Amino acid sequence: MKTIGILTSGGDAPGMNAAIRAVVRTALDKGLKVMGIQRGYSGLINGEIFEMNRHSVSDIIHRGGTILRTARCEEFRTEEGRKRAAKVLKVFGIDGLVVIGGDGSFTGARLLSELGVSAVGIPGTIDNDLAYTQYTIGFDTALNTVLDAINKIRDTSTSHERVSVVEVMGRNCGDIALYAGLAGGAESVIIPEKGYNLNELCRNILEGKLRGKMHNLIVLAEGVGGAEELAKKIEEVTGIITRATILGHIQRGGSPSAFDRVLAARLGAKAIEVLLEGKKARVVGIRDGKVIDQDINEALSTKREFDEELFDIARALSY
Incomplete structure (x- = not known):
């Protein structure tokens, strides 16, 4: 292997730049040539590719978003589009491809692997919805963004003795809501994995008022x-006056946390190691504190196990 390509795809996440930096500098340290691919699979198909060096990733570790940009690509969903992408990689002499993104991005990497491309996926999504890895790059930063917002909303909610419903991202995964609700002392956490009963929720609010509670904070996952x-x-x-706050895409931005920066560094370095070992169709992740790599098909088919214990703790502490 002499040349690798790197792209970011799907929704952006804090820490993607830190991962790009780790991949580029690790690859250069191993004597590899690095080609940056702009705008994800769309840029790959259109040949938006340039050579990267150490300076290309200077001063980006603290920046949110992705310097390589990201975009959706309908053409890549077609067999013809994927074959064109594989040909473009060959034209630029790219022997291995690093894909940073979520499940959709990994599906693209898997399909390219079926066309003979050596591809490795790095999990970059705030949703934390890839079951094979305990944490994805961007989740911790998004979590802390939500926690900061919750703390501020609690102040005004208490002043007016209101109920506040805070909607957070995560698609069909409730991790952001669960972790933020637990850390922020929410009275209720509503997530797709468990659902909710409106009558029970309202009864808890009214009983809390009788006990002298000044406010109620409800964290709601968007998938519900x-x-x-x-x-x-x-x-x-x-x-009771009830106000809704939808945090939206503020959760995707911001300087990545120390945890996400370190995770990005470890996974980026591992991705290059996997490519140099000659492995194909792999993803990297973290499990029990250790960096691992796994077959991409196995990773995508892994069923997510909901943390019932953590949910029970959040429920018990909310009363």
Whole structure:
């Protein structure tokens, strides 16, 4: 292997730049040539490729987003588009490809591997929804962004003795809501894995008011429903003023946390190691504190195990 390519795909996540930096500098240290691919699979198909050096990744470790940009690509979903992408890699002499992204990005890497491309995936998504790895790059930073928002919302919610419903991202994975709700002392955490009962929720709010609670903070994962709709239902039943806050894409931005920077460094270095070992169709991740690599098909088919114990702790501490 002499030349590797690197791209970021799907939703951006804090720490992607740190991962790019780790991949580029590790590869250069091993004597490899590095080609940056802009705008994900779309840029690959269109040949938006340039050579990267150490200076290319200077002063980016603290920056959110991705310097390589990211984009959706409908053409890549077709067999013809993927074959074109594989040909472009060959034209630029790229022997191995590092893909930083989530499950959709990994699916693309898997399909390219079936065309003979040596591809390795690095998990970069705030959702933390890749079951084979305990943590994905960007999750910790997004979690802390949500926690900071919750702390601020709690101040105004207490002042007005209101109920606040805070909607967070995560698609169909409730990890951001669960971890943020537990860390932020939320009265209720509503996640796709468990759902909720409106009557029970409203009863808890009313009973809390009788005990002298000044406010109620509810953290809602986007995969369950909308905050505006839930706030309206709660106010209709309880008669307590209820406000909804949708944090949205603020969760994807910001300087990555120390945890995400270190995770990105470890996974980036491991990705190059895997390519140099001649492995194909792999992903890297972290499990029990150790960096691992796994077959990409096995990783994508791994069923996610919900942390019932953590949910029970959050529920018990909310009363």
